[in-house]
Amino acid sequence: MSTSIDLAVIPGDGIGPEVVTEAVKILKAVASQTDLELKLTEYTLGAEHWLRTGETLPEETLAAIRQHDAILFGAVGAAPGDTRIPSGLIERELLLKLRFSLDHYVNLRPSKLYPGVSSPLAAPGVVDFVVVREGTEGPYVGNGGALRVGTGEEIATEVSVNTAFGVQRVVRDAFRRAAQSERKKLTYVHKHNVLVYSGHLWKRTVEAIAAEYPEVAVDYLHVDAATIFLVTDPARFDVIVTDNLFGDILTDLAAAISGGIGLAASGNLNMDRSAPSMFEPVHGSAPDIAGQQKADPSAAILSAALLLDHLGQPELAARIETAVEADIAGRASLGQRTTAQIGDAVLARLG
Amino acid sequence: MSTSIDLAVIPGDGIGPEVVTEAVKILKAVASQTDLELKLTEYTLGAEHWLRTGETLPEETLAAIRQHDAILFGAVGAAPGDTRIPSGLIERELLLKLRFSLDHYVNLRPSKLYPGVSSPLAAPGVVDFVVVREGTEGPYVGNGGALRVGTGEEIATEVSVNTAFGVQRVVRDAFRRAAQSERKKLTYVHKHNVLVYSGHLWKRTVEAIAAEYPEVAVDYLHVDAATIFLVTDPARFDVIVTDNLFGDILTDLAAAISGGIGLAASGNLNMDRSAPSMFEPVHGSAPDIAGQQKADPSAAILSAALLLDHLGQPELAARIETAVEADIAGRASLGQRTTAQIGDAVLARLG
Numbered sequence: 001m002s003t004s005i006d007l008a009v010i011p012g013d014g015i016g017p018e019v020v021t022e023a024v025k026i027l028k029a030v031a032s033q034t035d036l037e038l039k040l041t042e043y044t045l046g047a048e049h050w051l052r053t054g055e056t057l058p059e060e061t062l063a064a065i066r067q068h069d070a071i072l073f074g075a076v077g078a079a080p081g082d083t084r085i086p087s088g089l090i091e092r093e094l095l096l097k098l099r100f101s102l103d104h105y106v107n108l109r110p111s112k113l114y115p116g117v118s119s120p121l122a123a124p125g126v127v128d129f130v131v132v133r134e135g136t137e138g139p140y141v142g143n144g145g146a147l148r149v150g151t152g153e154e155i156a157t158e159v160s161v162n163t164a165f166g167v168q169r170v171v172r173d174a175f176r177r178a179a180q181s182e183r184k185k186l187t188y189v190h191k192h193n194v195l196v197y198s199g200h201l202w203k204r205t206v207e208a209i210a211a212e213y214p215e216v217a218v219d220y221l222h223v224d225a226a227t228i229f230l231v232t233d234p235a236r237f238d239v240i241v242t243d244n245l246f247g248d249i250l251t252d253l254a255a256a257i258s259g260g261i262g263l264a265a266s267g268n269l270n271m272d273r274s275a276p277s278m279f280e281p282v283h284g285s286a287p288d289i290a291g292q293q294k295a296d297p298s299a300a301i302l303s304a305a306l307l308l309d310h311l312g313q314p315e316l317a318a319r320i321e322t323a324v325e326a327d328i329a330g331r332a333s334l335g336q337r338t339t340a341q342i343g344d345a346v347l348a349r350l351g
Numbered sequence: 352m353s354t355s356i357d358l359a360v361i362p363g364d365g366i367g368p369e370v371v372t373e374a375v376k377i378l379k380a381v382a383s384q385t386d387l388e389l390k391l392t393e394y395t396l397g398a399e400h401w402l403r404t405g406e407t408l409p410e411e412t413l414a415a416i417r418q419h420d421a422i423l424f425g426a427v428g429a430a431p432g433d434t435r436i437p438s439g440l441i442e443r444e445l446l447l448k449l450r451f452s453l454d455h456y457v458n459l460r461p462s463k464l465y466p467g468v469s470s471p472l473a474a475p476g477v478v479d480f481v482v483v484r485e486g487t488e489g490p491y492v493g494n495g496g497a498l499r500v501g502t503g504e505e506i507a508t509e510v511s512v513n514t515a516f517g518v519q520r521v522v523r524d525a526f527r528r529a530a531q532s533e534r535k536k537l538t539y540v541h542k543h544n545v546l547v548y549s550g551h552l553w554k555r556t557v558e559a560i561a562a563e564y565p566e567v568a569v570d571y572l573h574v575d576a577a578t579i580f581l582v583t584d585p586a587r588f589d590v591i592v593t594d595n596l597f598g599d600i601l602t603d604l605a606a607a608i609s610g611g612i613g614l615a616a617s618g619n620l621n622m623d624r625s626a627p628s629m630f631e632p633v634h635g636s637a638p639d640i641a642g643q644q645k646a647d648p649s650a651a652i653l654s655a656a657l658l659l660d661h662l663g664q665p666e667l668a669a670r671i672e673t674a675v676e677a678d679i680a681g682r683a684s685l686g687q688r689t690t691a692q693i694g695d696a697v698l699a700r701l702g
């Protein structure tokens with residue numbers, strides 16, 4: 001029985017293409033080691049593409065991407081100083097448009113402090129948790145507006161939209177993961193003492209679904225307190241579930257304490273499989289080091305592992321993760337390596 | 352020339368009364384050392400008070416509090432498990448009501464890693480910055496709603512409201528502080544790639560006011576990236592200005608990296624002096640250790656120092672800060688002390 005996987009690849013801008021090259025290298029290698037047939041279609045999108053063509057994500061391109069089994073995504077975004085590109089345009093019209101159009105309601109972001117990786121924390125302890133970040137609603141819906149712009153009377157609003165449907169499905173997903181984890185612990189994070197309407201929807205939803213998972217210990221933290229525990233006691237976390245914006249903030253902090261965003265992988269999951277899921281490193285396009293082979297491709301490679309896991313290939317995913325972990329463990333004694341050298345080193349460890 | 356200060360004191364719940372007792376002890380001591388006349392009026396408010404009376408903050412009490420020169424606030428909030436009190440009620444109807452009614456638009460939160468204090472960071476470097484958190488708008492305005500509550504069709508919204516008036520005054524305050532600081536650096540934090548309406552209001556406001564302060568170096572960070580730098584390079588920060596919710600999150604993290612919320616002081620400032628400003632430790636009421644003399648009163652004492660500074664007594668403020676700093680520096684060799692013992696030790700160092 002041979003399996004085939006049809007992937008869309010969106011390298012993007014900055015260091016995106018460099019790290020995606022290594023992730024693809026690894027995917028091809030594991031495929032060739034097994035009876036996995038890998039088909040790759042590259043889509044040129046991002047800030048550079050917009051500058052050339054004025055296109056962010058045309059409907060036909062989105063329709064084409066929709067046909068694939070999954071998406072491997074690099075990074076997008078212009079250099080911060082680049083005034084030719086409206087700030088955030090590419091992020092919203094490409095990255096967030098993909099997440100929203102393809103209904104990526106589970107933004108899965110594991111945090112693991114691998115042996116040999118140094119954390120900015122003096123005594124991190126065991127860092128091994130996963131954040132289930134809601135991906136399709138909250139303050140990310142783009143429901144805002146402004147009046148009297150540019151005057152002293154300007155008023156600007158942002159509306160966070162939260163639905164029972166949206167909160168239930170992501171909370172349920174998080175409980176499922178917590179029930180399958182060893183520690184069986186779920187921490188939900190919000191700010192329900194201030195954001196009462198959305199907060200109480202989250203609270204009631206968690207409490208209702210908790211009744212179906214008596215084996216899962218449930219804990220609540222305000223988002224501000226959660227940042228404290230992430231630096232004072234990250235070992236307390238197993239599965240965290242939270243809204244889109246809080247998840248954005250907490251996962252960058254989580255990446256930082258577990259060795260940096262160069263190692264943080266993520267999956268934007270459509271758990272109903274009505275559209276392809278998308279896998280991307282948490283880091284951005286890092287224009288300052290782009291094209292210099294300075295980027296660490298580990299996050300992109302680990303994202304490819306999440307992709308295989310999601311597509312029903314957990315053994316192949318584990319093989320990649322083990323190789324990356326071994327590479328990381330041996331790093332301290334090595335000097336600076338290029339992006340490709342790290343990819344090759346992981347490749348060599350695939351066995 | 353004798354000066355008199357007429358203070359409202361709101362000890363609140365949990366450890367609030369214990370830490371406020373020490374702060375008052377210190378205020379009385381510095382007053383008696385100088386020609387400062389101190390008048391104190393205590394207001395019994397908080398979760399306990401609500402349980403007894405059903406009152407959060409009656410209009411007459413608010414009117415009375417308004418007459419004082421400043422407010423010293425302990426902490427409020429019920430125990431997390433206490434189901435008799437609707438979650439967040441006291442926080443919103445008392446603490447936030449005070450901040451909003453008294454127009455505390457600058458929520459000033461200094462972060463300083465004092466010598467002798469251990470940080471969870473392995474190599475924190477010099478941590479000495481101040482967060483200017485907007486205090487009267489943003490997602491804290493309570494403008495939300497919910498439809499079809501409790502059904503599968505529930506929808507809950509939260510509206511962040513931001514005005515040119517509100518953003519300008521807090522950004523201007525932050526620039527003023529940055530211009531007076533040694534490093535003259537201002538970092539503004541938002542998420543303007545996603546929250547475009549409020550984000551662009553902040554961006555344009557910062558850019559416009561920056562032109563008036565050519566001596567201040569201005570830097571922008573997305574809130575997620577800001578959390579990374581707070582743990583990897585906190586020394587880069589001098590003055591941070593940000594919105595109400597981002598400020599809430601960042602200041603808890605900032606407190607954590609600089610030795611914990613037991614040391615974090617804050618001022619809720621009405622810089623126009625149209626109403627009294629309020630000074631409070633960043634920590635909460637910590638019901639688990641309440642009444643046990645286990646709380647560290649340093650944050651409350653440092654908040655009293657901010658109060659004196661705000662009321663035009665910078666030398667007295669500095670005297671208190673020096674005493675607290677000396678006490679902290681000598682801590683490592685001491686065992687566990689009670690709340691009162693720490694207060695007495697600071698008192699002894701006032702000279």
Ligand SMILES: CC(C)[C@H](C(=O)O)[C@@H](O)C(=O)O
Binds near residue numbers: 095096248544545
């Ligand atoms: C680029 C940006 C829109 C994005 C987000 O805010 O979700 C990024 O920060 C992330 O975490 O993937």
Ligand SMILES: CC(C)[C@H](C(=O)O)[C@@H](O)C(=O)O
Binds near residue numbers: 193194224442443
């Ligand atoms: C208690 C709560 C309403 C408050 C806030 O969110 O502002 C607290 O977290 C703070 O930072 O002072």
